[in-house]
Amino acid sequence: MTADKDGNNTLEEQEQDVPEQPPEAVEAELQESVPEKLDVHIGKTWKEEDWRKLIEKLVSEGLVNWQGVAAVTLGELNPPQVGTSLASNANIKKRYPPKKAWQAVKSWFYDQPLGCRECKTLLKLEAEHIVPKEELGDAADNLDNLQLLCKRCNAKKRPSHKNAGLTHLTAESGLMWILLQFHPKTYDVFKKLCRDYGMTMADIRFQEAWALAEWLKKANRY
Ligand SMILES: [Zn+2]
Numbered sequence: 356m357t358a359d360k361d362g363n364n365t366l367e368e369q370e371q372d373v374p375e376q377p378p379e380a381v382e383a384e385l386q387e388s389v390p391e392k393l394d395v396h397i398g399k400t401w402k403e404e405d406w407r408k409l410i411e412k413l414v415s416e417g418l419v420n421w422q423g424v425a426a427v428t429l430g431e432l433n434p435p436q437v438g439t440s441l442a443s444n445a446n447i448k449k450r451y452p453p454k455k456a457w458q459a460v461k462s463w464f465y466d467q468p469l470g471c472r473e474c475k476t477l478l479k480l481e482a483e484h485i486v487p488k489e490e491l492g493d494a495a496d497n498l499d500n501l502q503l504l505c506k507r508c509n510a511k512k513r514p515s516h517k518n519a520g521l522t523h524l525t526a527e528s529g530l531m532w533i534l535l536q537f538h539p540k541t542y543d544v545f546k547k548l549c550r551d552y553g554m555t556m557a558d559i560r561f562q563e564a565w566a567l568a569e570w571l572k573k574a575n576r577y
Contacts, residue, residue, distance in 0.1 A: 413535065416576070434480040437503070438464045441482055446496035463498040471505035479506040479525065487512075526556060530564035538577070542568075 413419050441447055441464075442457040451459050470477045483504040488495040504512075506525055524532060533552055539545040545568070546561045554561070571577035 409532075409536070418535070428478075431478040434503070437480065437482050441498070441501070444496055446493045447498065450497070459498060463501070467503050470503075471508050472502050473504055473508040473511075476505045476507075480504070481506055481509050483509045483512070526554075526560070527564075529554065530560065531567070534564060534568060539568075 410419075410424060414421060414424070438457075438460050442460040447460070448456045450456075469475075471480060480503045482501045484491075484495045485500050485502055486495060491500065494500075529552070530549065533539075533548050533554075534545060537548055539548055542562070542565050545565055546558065549561050568577050
């Protein structure tokens, strides 16, 4: 199973979106590993201290406050709709008597080990097909074939996203990292930085992310 562009992840959405999502339009991932661009792999090279300083800087600049940081973190600890979407998936529902799917999904859900099966994070967990739907078809929608992975580790499993695991940032956070870390003066510089840092998504996602710079400029804060 894959996540949609909003980071939500449901089987129903997957049926609509996958398998034909053009990779460049789905989410930023890293291109072929480029050793001279090691900073691309910020998930590995940045230490806890670096992340702490970044968040403190954003707070001191008034871009976010601690309440906001807490709210986002708390929200990402809650895997919303992972259970309910599975329980409403037609392929899963038909395996159980009417109105009994939720009980089965709930016990599968509660039985899962703590955190992402791969990297152990508790953030952005998604249900993921162990054997992909491309191989099994509808039979893949079976609780025995599902596990919890974080959005990053889930993306990493896709053949088109083979370097995704090099960073623990998601596409949206990677774009903001580039914007706020480098403060590029113009959109063109921002776009170049995104490409230099291995973002493979369509330009429109860069343009979308650039909105924050435009808003800050209007407030004389960029
Ligand atoms: Zn993970």
